[in-house]
Amino acid sequence: MPLYNFKTIKVVPTGKDFIDIVLSRTQRQTPTVVHNGWAITRIRSFYMRKVKYTQSNWHDKLSQILDDFPKVDDIHPFYADLLNVLYDKDHFKLALGQLNMARNLIGKVAQDYVRLLKYGDSLYRCKQLKRAALGRMCTIMKKQTASLAYLEQVRQHMSRLPSIDPNTRTLLVCGYPNVGKSSFMNKITRADVDVQPYAFTTKSLFIGHMDYKYLRWQVIDTPGILDRPLEERNTIEMQSVTALAHLRAAVLYIVDISEQCGYTIAQQAALFHSIKPLFASKPLLVVANKTDAASIEALSPEDQAILRELVVEAAKTSAGAGVVLDADALAREANLLKMSTLTEEGVMDVKQLACDRLLASRVEMKLQGKRVKDITNRIHVSQPQSRDGSGGKADPKSARPACIPTSVLAKRAAATSGAGPSQPAADAEETELQLQERLGGAGVYSADMRKRWQLSNPGWKYDIAPEIIEGHNIADFIDPDIEAKLADLEAEEDALAAAAAAEGIDMDLDDLTPEEMELLGQIKNRKRVLVASHRRRKSAANNHSVMPRGRDVDRIINTDQMKKSLDWMGYNTDKAVARVRSQSRTGRKRMRSEGPAGMDVDGAGDVVMEPPQKRIHSSKSRSMSRGRALSTSEPGAGKGIRDASQRNKAIKISDKAMRKRGKQARRGEGDRHIPDLKPKHLLTGKRGKGKTDRR
Incomplete structure (x- = not known):
C-alpha cells in the first residue's frame, strides 16, 4: 500500500x-x-x-x-x-x-x-x-x-493531514483527554505537539517518528475520547476511533492515576471496556501516568483492583494477538507499568516494552501466513557430524590431540628450567618484555628494530642508509682513493703557481712605457665603441631593410647591375647611383679616409680616436630631414616619374580611385559610430488589446 x-x-x-x-x-x-x-x-x-x-x-x-x-x-x-x-x-x-x-x-x-x-x-x-x-x-x-x-x-483540509503509513511499525497512544498522551509522544519522538493543562488540546491526529533496534517507528497521538455512545461522539473523537479500528499497531492506553484530568479511575476503566472491541488482535499496554503526583500504593483498594483488572484484560488481548513474551517481558508484566512524563521516569521502559510486543506480534503473524511454507521449503539447515565419536565419547582411533611444535616445547622447557623473567636462560632468547624490564622499563627502553633483519650479510644491519638517486646508490660511484687524488692535485697546483712566480710571468701595468699605455687606452676605447654599437643594433632589432638571401643567392644584384639595366632602358642613372652609394655609407658626413667608427688612420699607422658626436633628437631636425627628403630638383625624382605632367596624371588617377571608394561610405576601423541595435519603439512599453496581431 x-x-x-x-x-x-x-x-x-x-x-x-x-x-x-x-x-x-x-x-x-x-x-x-x-x-x-x-x-x-x-x-x-x-x-x-x-x-x-x-x-x-x-x-x-x-x-x-x-x-x-x-x-x-x-x-x-x-x-x-x-x-x-x-x-x-x-x-x-x-x-x-x-x-x-x-x-x-x-x-x-x-x-x-x-x-x-x-x-x-x-x-x-x-x-x-x-x-x-x-x-x-x-x-x-x-x-x-x-x-x-x-x-x-x-x-x-487534506493537505494538512499527516502522512501516515498504515502498514509500518506504529505505536498508538489513546485515552481520556489530558491524561498525558501528547507529553509521552514528545518524550520519545522528535515531534513537538502542543501540550496544555486543559482537555481537547489535541484536535486531530499527530504523528512522530523514532528509532528502535535500527528500525523506523511512527508514533500517533490521538485526540481524547469520552465514554459515550458512538453516535454522540464528535468529529475529533471519531478520528481516534478510526485510527484504533484500522491501524495494526501497538496500543498504549494511558490512565491518569492522579485524576488531575478531571475523570476518575473508574470512568477511565469504563472507557477502556467500551472501546475494548477496537483493541482486538493488537498488542495492548495499560500505562499508569503521573506517578509523580500520586503513587499506586496510595490509591484505594477499589482503584487498585480496577487497575489490576485492566492489566489482566490487556494481557488477554496481547495473547490473542499472538504475542510470545520472554522472561524479562513477563517480569515486567507482573506489575502495572508506571511512568511520569514530567520526571521521565519509566518512559523508556514503556517504549521498549511496546516495541518488543509489536515486533513479536508481527513475527508471529508472518509465521502463520502462507508465504512462510514456500520459504521454509527452500531452506536447508545442515547439521555437522562429530568426527571424534558420537554421544560425547571420544574414539581413540579418531582422536585429534593438540599438536605443539618441538621448537615451542623446547623454549617452554628452557623458560621453566629456573631462569626468571629478568634473567633468561643461556640457550633461550631474551624477549622484548624482558629487555624492557632490564633496561629501564617502559618510556626509557627503545626497541631495536634492526636486529631481526634478514640480510645476506648480517653486518649490513646497522649500516647507514644509502642515498639513492634515480635508482642508483651514490656510494657505488664514489672512488675510495678520491681523498689522496685530491691532495696530489692541490700539491701540483701549488707547485705550478710557485714556478710561475719565480719566472716573473705575471704582467704588471706599472712596467709599461707611455707609448704602450696610450696604445692600450686606444684599444680599450675601440672595444668600448664596438660593444656600444653592437648593443644599439641589438636593441633596434636590426630594423633596416635587407635583401633576402633567397632572392640573391649568387650576389649579382648590386649597383653596377642596376646601372646597366637602367642605361639599357634609356634612363639617366648617375644621380640614382650616387644616392645609393651615399646611403650605403655608415654616416652622412663620414669620409672615405675615416676608419670604422670615426677612427682616422694616418700614414704613420697610428690610430687617432675622435670623440663621438652627439646625435640631435628634436622635432625640428626631423622636420628638416623630412623636407630635404621630399624636396628634389625634379618633380618625379626618385619615384619613377619622368616629369611634372606624368606626376600630375598619377595624382589625378589616385584621386579618382579614392572618389569611388568615398561614395561607398564603408565603415572602417577608425569609425566610432554605435548602431541602434535595439530600437526603442519595438522594445519598450506594453501592448494594448489591439496590438496582439504579431502572434
Whole structure:
C-alpha cells in the first residue's frame, strides 16, 4: 500500500475563475483573425478549431481534478473512514460525480456544435455557432460552482493531514483527554505537539517518528475520547476511533492515576471496556501516568483492583494477538507499568516494552501466513557430524590431540628450567618484555628494530642508509682513493703557481712605457665603441631593410647591375647611383679616409680616436630631414616619374580611385559610430488589446 501524500493535489479554482482560465487560454492559443473573403471551408475549420480546443481544455482541467483526489473505494480503509468522518463520504463522492458529469456534457456539446459547424454557410453563422457552443460550456460549469468550492475546502483540509503509513511499525497512544498522551509522544519522538493543562488540546491526529533496534517507528497521538455512545461522539473523537479500528499497531492506553484530568479511575476503566472491541488482535499496554503526583500504593483498594483488572484484560488481548513474551517481558508484566512524563521516569521502559510486543506480534503473524511454507521449503539447515565419536565419547582411533611444535616445547622447557623473567636462560632468547624490564622499563627502553633483519650479510644491519638517486646508490660511484687524488692535485697546483712566480710571468701595468699605455687606452676605447654599437643594433632589432638571401643567392644584384639595366632602358642613372652609394655609407658626413667608427688612420699607422658626436633628437631636425627628403630638383625624382605632367596624371588617377571608394561610405576601423541595435519603439512599453496581431 503506498504512502499517501495529499499535499500534491492541485488547487481547485472557483467557477468564475475556471471559466476565465479556459476562455483566456483559448483566446491566446488559437488564431484570432478571420476574413469574410476566405473560402467557407477555411472559415468552418477556423471556428471548429476554437470549439474543439475549448472542449479539450475543459476535459484536461476536470480530468486533473478527478485524478488528484483519492478514490474512496480504492484507498486504505483507514483513509476511507477518515475521509468519511471529516468530509462526509457521500458528499465527497457526489461532488466528484458532478464534475465527471460536467466533463461528459461539455464533450457532448462540443461534438454537437462541431457537427453543426460543418454545414455553416457564412462567416456570421459559423461565428454564432461558436459563441453558442462556448456559452453552453460556460453555463454547464457555472452550475458546478458549489461543488468546486466544496472540493477546494476538502483539498485544503487534506493537505494538512499527516502522512501516515498504515502498514509500518506504529505505536498508538489513546485515552481520556489530558491524561498525558501528547507529553509521552514528545518524550520519545522528535515531534513537538502542543501540550496544555486543559482537555481537547489535541484536535486531530499527530504523528512522530523514532528509532528502535535500527528500525523506523511512527508514533500517533490521538485526540481524547469520552465514554459515550458512538453516535454522540464528535468529529475529533471519531478520528481516534478510526485510527484504533484500522491501524495494526501497538496500543498504549494511558490512565491518569492522579485524576488531575478531571475523570476518575473508574470512568477511565469504563472507557477502556467500551472501546475494548477496537483493541482486538493488537498488542495492548495499560500505562499508569503521573506517578509523580500520586503513587499506586496510595490509591484505594477499589482503584487498585480496577487497575489490576485492566492489566489482566490487556494481557488477554496481547495473547490473542499472538504475542510470545520472554522472561524479562513477563517480569515486567507482573506489575502495572508506571511512568511520569514530567520526571521521565519509566518512559523508556514503556517504549521498549511496546516495541518488543509489536515486533513479536508481527513475527508471529508472518509465521502463520502462507508465504512462510514456500520459504521454509527452500531452506536447508545442515547439521555437522562429530568426527571424534558420537554421544560425547571420544574414539581413540579418531582422536585429534593438540599438536605443539618441538621448537615451542623446547623454549617452554628452557623458560621453566629456573631462569626468571629478568634473567633468561643461556640457550633461550631474551624477549622484548624482558629487555624492557632490564633496561629501564617502559618510556626509557627503545626497541631495536634492526636486529631481526634478514640480510645476506648480517653486518649490513646497522649500516647507514644509502642515498639513492634515480635508482642508483651514490656510494657505488664514489672512488675510495678520491681523498689522496685530491691532495696530489692541490700539491701540483701549488707547485705550478710557485714556478710561475719565480719566472716573473705575471704582467704588471706599472712596467709599461707611455707609448704602450696610450696604445692600450686606444684599444680599450675601440672595444668600448664596438660593444656600444653592437648593443644599439641589438636593441633596434636590426630594423633596416635587407635583401633576402633567397632572392640573391649568387650576389649579382648590386649597383653596377642596376646601372646597366637602367642605361639599357634609356634612363639617366648617375644621380640614382650616387644616392645609393651615399646611403650605403655608415654616416652622412663620414669620409672615405675615416676608419670604422670615426677612427682616422694616418700614414704613420697610428690610430687617432675622435670623440663621438652627439646625435640631435628634436622635432625640428626631423622636420628638416623630412623636407630635404621630399624636396628634389625634379618633380618625379626618385619615384619613377619622368616629369611634372606624368606626376600630375598619377595624382589625378589616385584621386579618382579614392572618389569611388568615398561614395561607398564603408565603415572602417577608425569609425566610432554605435548602431541602434535595439530600437526603442519595438522594445519598450506594453501592448494594448489591439496590438496582439504579431502572434
